[in-house]
Amino acid sequence: MKMVKSTLAVLTTAAVLGVSSFAQAGATLDAVQKKGFVQCGISDGLPGFSYADAKGQYKGIDVDVCRAVAAAVFGDASKVKFSPLTAKERFTALQSGEVDVLSRNTTWTSSRDAAMGLNFTGVTYYDGQGFLVNKKLGVSSAKELDGATVCIHAGTTTELNLSDYFRANNLKYTPITYDTSDESAKSVESGRCDVLTSDQSQLYAQRIKLAAPDDYVVLPEVISKEPLGPSVRQGDEEWFDIVRWTLFAMVNAEELGITSKNVEETAKSTKNPDIARLLGTEGEFGKDLKLPKDWVVKIVKEVGNYGEVFDRNVGAGSELKIERGLNALWNKGGLQYAPPVR
């Protein structure tokens, strides 16, 4: 299997290097409008980010980003088609034009942004590697984990982050590597390892898999930066701006207290110039992006503001119950900040 994996890695690299950027400014929006839907690359199944419900409808934060882009362009969040992509084929799918937006739990890194022929439009979720432990251990900080047995997923950057963190803090640990998250969840449960490490958003999902989820806690320490966000092909600034400002619009809407319930009313009655500009009752914000005047109204009406999307998919309103933390608005102690509309 290792052999296969490295073969695949070589092939991907070859594929990526061989690609010249053939996107042109404006081409994506025209093509999207012509075919009548946004083609969006999502993951092949990740709790809270993109998964299929019992009716076969895709749900999750990554999915809602796609729906918001569709709402912005067409005024209809359902005009989007999803391509589930594996981690290996995601960038090629974007480069080759198979998808218009890649919203697939992808960490924004310098190498991807610079060398892969794509541009990240923003951050939908500030993730980071964390630790899940049994409450019985009585540990309240990762610094107390000296000598612990740690479960990791093989071949991911988490392995590297973990060893860096423990070395920097002068702690000893024994790693046990697993291939799937189900296996590692089972071994935490059986007590084979004391700690499970993975991206925090996934630790909450892991916790639900355990027989007694309340016996386990996610420690506050985050030992790596994993900003997750959607990306588009390089070279089409117009489409890039649309996807980027779709995210900003959702964050701005939350900051200004506009929700899917009150958005239409607010648009009619508002006296606040910030809200009026955002919702298109004043100024030419939509026109500059080649979008309809009321595009933000449609996004918020059909998909919701950032807070609603977070809450519904991973936050208090979901099974995962992840706290806002880094993903709270900037004026509430988090990092979510959007430039103003004016």
Place this chain on the structure above:
Amino acid sequence: MTTHTFKPDMPPPALTFGPIAWMRANLFSGVFNTILTLIGLYLVWLIVPPLLEWAIFKADWVGTTRADCSREGACWVFISDRFGQFMYGFYPAELRWRVDLTVILAIVGAAPLFFKRFAPKAKYGIAFLVIYPILAYWLLHGGFLGLEQVPTSQWGGLMLTVVIAAVGIAGALPLGILLALGRRSNMPAIKVLSVTFIEFWRGVPLITVLFMSSVMLPLFLPEGLSLDKLLRAMVMVIFFEAAYIAEVVRGGMQAIPKGQYEAAAAMGLGYWRTMSLVILPQALKLVIPGIVNTFIALFKDTSLVIIIGLFDFLNSIKRATADPAWLGMSTEGYVFAALVYWIFCFGMSRYSMHLENKLNTGHKR
């Protein structure tokens, strides 16, 4: 007159006939075998009762959400809740009758081929092989003659697994036979082409082939032109399996004595008639186990299509376990998958045994 009454027959000695004797002969015939039997029994006792308890007695069968499961045993509610998705993927619920009808047509259509007394078997078989695929494509994919189109991106579940396997088998067998003939041909060009083809496809793993079809191919095609993912996967599976079938069939052909070729030639048969009337019928019969072996492997290999983002049976189950409403149900999902795969593969292997017996003309040793 005295009457002689026979004594009733004595029962056969218990130590020679009956279950006790059988056990003595087969399970406890010596110290070593007795120990092995006892260890075996212990293992069965160790494994089977907890398994049954988990899978049946303590399992939860009815309900609609995870809250309906006590989690003491298996939670089959998950399977019943997502059964539709496991079978049909995202095929629209109101159109699923089309998939069902396709399966029924296959069974009804193929039934006459299994009756011994059905006379025009060959003609009917060829007609079936020509008409049915068109009909199946029309029913499953639609888009013409009044049926709504269902794009292949919505296909999934067991249906997709069976479609890929069936197309793979139907395409790989004839192509494989042609390649085997080509490899044994006296014409250098054909021989070199066949050998190159076979060795190339046998030399690369299927997962790489699929990956290339999904990752490399789109980069070479002009932008906007994207070949259907499923079509790409099916072509790759056919090529890949044809190479294996070719080698299996070649093995069979090499087992046919030279005398058979000479006899056919002596009767004035040309190349094609020698092959189709004398050599291939014998060779194919010989290699049925090998061919079925390849097909069973192919059926199981279909789950590799996850690498290109197609959701076959196994991957539909995996995807469902990522739903926050059903997190932690992977064991149930995988057990169910194993059961279904086993039913299909066991069915194929039984059919191959039946075929071997039916075609047995006394050469079998």
